[in-house]
Amino acid sequence: MGDLTEVRRVYGTGDLAALPVFAGGFINFGYWAGIPLDGDLTVEQRVASQEALYDLVVDALGIGPGHRVLEVGSGRGLGARRVLRRDPALVRGVDLVPEQVARAREVNDDPRVAFVQGACDDLPFPDASFDALLSVEAAQHFEDVAGFARESARVLVPGGRFAVTTFFTRTRDAGDALAEVLRTFATGLDRAHLVDDVVRDLRAAGFADVTALSIGEHVWRGLDRWLELGPRPDRWDRNWLRAVERGLVDYYLVTARKPAGSGV
Template sequence: MLQGTPGRRVSEFYDHHPISEAGVLAALARRGRGLPEGPTVDDLFEFDQDHYGGLAAVDALASRAGVGAQSRVLDVCAGLGGPARFLSRRRGSKVVALELHAGRALGATRLNRLVGETRVAVVRGDATRLPFGSGAFDVCLSQEALLHIADKPAVLRECHRVLAPGGRLAFTDWVARPGLGDRERERLWEWMAATTLQTLESYRVLIGRAGFNAIDAEDLSEEWRPILRRRLAMYRALRVDTVARLGEQRYEEYDQLYAFFVGLVEDGKLGGGRFSASG
C-alpha cells in the first residue's frame, strides 16, 4: 500500500512502476537497439507510452484537438515524454512536456537526448499550477493522468488560462461508472494513487465550469476492456525484467493491484472517457 501524503503517494507509485526509463532502455537493449548505435524516436514508441491504446490513442486525441505543425502543444502530465515525441515526429508540432515526478521528467529529458528529439521541451511542474503565461499554447492534451490529481477543477482552469483564445483541450482519463463502491475507490487510492474519480457527466460539468465550450465526452469503456486485458498480460510478460529491477515483492504487489483494477473495468464499474473542448 502507498503510504505518503497525496503528492508523495503519486510519487511513490511512479518510483516503483514497471514502465520506467530503465525499463525502456532494457527493452531497447533486448531488441539490439541500445547504445552505441543509438535508437530512433520510432524505436522508443513500443515502450514509452504510459496510457491505454498506444499511438492510435495519441493520434485520436491529437485529431480531436486539431494538432498540426504550427500548434504549440502542452502535454499535461507527460510521463516519459512518449506521446510528446510522437506528436513532434508525426505532426511536426512543438511540444512542452509537463511532468511532476522528478525521475520521469529526467527520464523524458534523457530519452529526448538519446534519440535527438529537439522539438520537445521537458518542464518539471505541477498541473494544478502551470508554470506558463496566459495564452502560451494552442492545445492542451493529457492521457490517463488527471486520475491522480484531487483538484481536477484547478487543472482544467489552468489549462483554460494557458490556452490562447479558441485553443483546444483534449484528454482521456478514468471514469467512475455505476456500481463503483466506496471501498473500491479507497483501494484505488491506496494502491494506485487514484483520487476524486469523475463520471462522464460530472467531468463535462467541471470542464464547462473551467470556461470551456463545445464540450464533447466520449465513453471509451468498451474500447478499453480488451486493451487493459492485454496490458495486464504485457506486465506479466515483463515479469523477469520487473523482478530484476524492482524485486519480487513489488512485482507481486503490482500484479495484484493491476488485476484488481482490470477486474473493475471488466465488471463495468470503471471505464474511460475522452473529452475535448474549445477554450
C-alpha cells in the first residue's frame, strides 16, 4: 500500500468515507456521464456518480448469476451491494485496514457476502477461487502492483475476468510534480504508478487482452464541479483537474482476462 501509517490514519481512525466530498459511504471520485454539470449538484447526484463508477466496472466484467466475485480494497462494503444486484453466487471483499473490514461487516448481512483483512499482493484465498476480480479506486495505494497482478491471476479461474479503475500517471517522471500540487501524493497516501507499467505487470502475470481505457473525461470535471459547489468543510484538494491538464495523471479502466488454457 501507500505509506502504511498514512493509509491507516486516513481510512482507519480517520474514516475517509465520512467526509462530505465522498458522500454516502463510497470512496471514489465518481463517473459523471449523464449528470448535468452546468447547475447545482445534489448529494444524490454525487452518490449516483460513485455508484455509476462501480456499475461501469461490473459491466466490464460481465458479472451475472452464479459468479464468484472478489473485490480488492473493499472499503465499507458498499461496492459489494452494487455487485449483488447482478445475482452472483458469492462476493468476497478484502481490505488492508481492519477498521474498514469491521465497517463493511456491519452494513452487509447478505449470506453471500464476507469481508476479510488482507493485502493486495497476498490475497487470503485459494487458487482459482473466483470468476471475476475488481478493484475500484484502491490500486493507487498499492506498493506492489506486480504482486497484485500475480495474486489476481492466481485466485482467478481460467477464463476469469479482471477490472481495476483508478488514477494512474501518464509519464514516468510525474511523481515529483504530483507531490508538489496534491497532498495525497506528498504524504505518500497515493503512489505514482505509471499506467504503462500496470499494463506490463498484468501481461507479465499471464493476463491476456489487457487494455487501459482513459475514462477521465467522465471523472475529472464532475469531481471538480462537486468540489466547487458541494459541501466542502474538509477542504478537499481542487488541484486534481490542474494536474490532469498538465498531463501528469488520468483516470483509467484497466481490464484483462486470464487465458482459458492457463491452468489454475
